[in-house]
Amino acid sequence: MYSNCLFCPSSLGRNRALEHFPVGRRIAFDLARGRIWAVCPRCGRWNLCPFDERWEALDDCARLSETALVQEATSDISLLRHRSGLTLIQVGRPTLGELVSWRYARNLVRRRRGFVVTMAALGTVSAAGLLGVATGGGGAFSLLGSFAVFRTVWELSRPVIDVTTADGTCLQVTAPAARALCFAPDESAGVALRVRTKNVGFQDVSGQDVGILLARAMPYINETGGTADSALSAAQEIAERGGTEGFLNSVASDAALHRRSVLGRGSQERRVGAIYKFPKNLQLGLEAASQMRQEDLVLSGEMRSILAEWRSAEEVAEIADNLLEPPGWDDFKRTHRSDRTR
Incomplete structure (x- = not known):
């Protein structure tokens, strides 16, 4: 796989998230058609991966997309951000259920846990303050409780x-x-x-x-x-x-x-x-x-440019794949193989 853009001399960059496709920090892929591109960070053009290097890389992209956050989606493509910093552009739109679940389910569960921990901590501090007042000798506990009350009032105001x-x-x-x-x-x-x-x-x-x-x-x-x-x-x-x-x-x-x-x-x-x-x-x-x-509203401009580059890259990929396996190639091989067995 090349390391520089085919359209300009810029480097495509590197990533550590894709074991079989370490080139590029912005990767586009189409599982249905078996295509993968490295997007140039400078000119934004899509560089098609060679035919024989796609399959393991596509599996890696599919695996990472399951845990990536969907940033934006249209009827054609979805923009995803992985926690490693890698940007994925998936051709094909996720369902709304997948979109909300991927983006919000984990965050909601994390927020729920954080709320429980915070309430438990506040309860502990308040109990410690009351204990200090009740015993009459817990100056440190009383100070801690007073600080907690002051902090809460300040946060609310x-x-x-x-x-x-x-x-x-x-x-x-x-x-x-x-x-x-x-x-x-x-x-x-x-x-x-x-x-x-x-x-x-x-x-x-x-x-x-x-x-x-x-x-x-x-x-x-x-x-x-x-x-x-x-x-x-x-x-x-x-x-x-x-x-x-x-x-x-x-x-x-x-x-x-x-x-x-x-x-x-x-x-x-x-x-x-x-x-x-x-x-x-x-x-x-x-x-x-x-x-x-x-x-x-924020990403609409970015998505418009991505859509334009995708359509251009799709035309190039169609031509490249047809050059590798022209229409009727399977029938041609099947016919000639049968002739040899006679």
Whole structure:
């Protein structure tokens, strides 16, 4: 296998993740047609791997793609990032269930474990502080407990989300306010969110700012994480409601769901559409759909260039493979073999 680009003199780079294809840091592959390319980091052109070196490398790519994170996908190709730093471009689109499971299931399980560990640690510190107060001689324990309380109050009061809206307003949102995020009742503005900010009070957010705020606030609402089954359930909800865009619009316009999710009692301001009171699969779905929607906007330019290079490389690969095994070659061999046996 060559180490430099066939279209420009640049090096294709090296990787340690693919045992049978160590060339390149950006690899494209097509399992259905048995093709693999090394993508040049400088000119972006796809360099086709020689015919006799593909099969073991394709097996390696298929194995790595099972544990890689899907960054973006179209009807033709998927962009994946492996933990080793290798970028994989897989020809063929994964199902939505695979997409959400690959990207979010492991993260949700990890988040759930982290939440349990954090709660256990806070409980231990609080118990130690109370023990110091009760015994009267545990100055260190009392100091530790006081520090834990101060730290908790500080974490709850500081802004964790800064969003600048389309009209230039800077919104500072604390963690408790992010967890209390609601859908705004004004349907004339389309999908809208209502949030309590630290600097300007209650604000309604609409337009593309909705996706930005939702993508950044949902991890606080889903801070307890989830299971692989809950991620799959969220994927099914997104698929049944027409993809990420259809899912967001459906949840935002579900008046019955909003009426069942009320925040505030008595003299407090009552707000309907409180997301933290939605069913768990909808909460996880909102996080996945909003983040995927934002990444679609960011990566759309990159994906357009990848698609163009793929189509060009596919034409070259078709010609190269046909030169190696022209149409009718199998019939030709079968016919001549039978002639020799006569």
